[in-house]
């Protein structure tokens with residue numbers, strides 16, 4: 001199977017103007033592509049570096065068609081794009097990532113069902129639509145559980161941990177009181193993990209795949225805080241995670257790039273979530289890998305050979321949330337020379353918990369780097 005390669009000089013259309021779009025766009029620019037994007041917020045992070053931003057809501061089919069007409073290749077940078085728009089773009093233009101995996105990953109219920117049916121390890125789960133269903137599911141699974149909305153939740157939004165019967169009753173009351181949810185909740189058995197990890201896999205239309213080294217992720221209040229690469233887990237487990245990533249990419253017919261979030265448990269790996277696009281836990285690749293995840297997405301979708309995923313140096317990625325921005329700016333004159341600062345150009349006052357940038361700290365002992373970041377964010381001397 002041969003795919004027409006998308007050569008520099010062509011225009012990449014990016015659906016979504018956030019930080020992922022910006023980093024895809026910056027890599028595209030470096031490689032000699034032109035960039036247009038579509039996002040409802042004017043002067044979006046990607047819009048700032050694109051030749052043009054189409055400012056329109058994501059459900060505006062006419063605007064999406066304008067993006068399609070301006071582009072030789074379209075990529076999406078996030079999952080929550082209305083399905084009819086993606087379907088139209090897939091039919092009328094070149095959108096190699098396609099709509100299928102997007103549709104699966106837009107809905108936690110579909111995602112977990114697809115993974116379980118294909119034989120991949122996931123936490124036991126049930127789909128529920130009301131309080132009675134929730135009680136039944138929790139009775140079957142046993143406490144503790146995690147209740148999540150199937151659609152729209154991210155970074156822990158729309159999630160409740162049910163540790164004890166009163167938590168179950170509080171959640172049941174919320175389900176009863178809320179708007180009709182048409183069966184759109186998933187209850188999962190709580191997983192007692194040793195650590196969280198992720199593996200990023202790229203796959204071409206031809207079936208060629210490549211994986212990045214496994215990252216070890218730490219979340220704080222459900223938002224990713226740091227990624228340590230290589231992950232400090234057994235080498236055999238790292239190889240298992242990479243193989244799992246490739247198998248999932250093959251099973252789902254991935255074209256493009258996908259992050260697979262994993263729980264590392266004493267009994268082995270459990271898949272938590274898929275993201276069929278560049279991922280926060282792959283931001284380290286920008287400075288520490290031969291090929292960044294953003295370039296790899298362009299290569300995979302553009303029919304170019306996949307780049308090397310070799311790690312050039314151990315690295316720790318630390319997110320900069322809104323509340324960290326003042327400390328980063330005031331501490332920057334004293335940063336060690338191995339710290340690369342990435343800021344996304346988000347306009348307005350930095351809101352708490354909003355992802356504003358990240359640090360890639362190259363080399364060094366991961367624990368010392370994480371300690372350094374904690375001191376920085378606590379406003380202590382670094």
Ligand code: AMP
Nearest residue numbers: 123146155156188189190191219222273
């Ligand atoms: P998610 O939005 O599914 O990625 O979940 C956000 C975070 O919540 C994960 O990174 C975990 O730290 C935690 N989490 C989600 N599901 C579970 C689970 N079944 N068991 C334990 N922790 C979970």
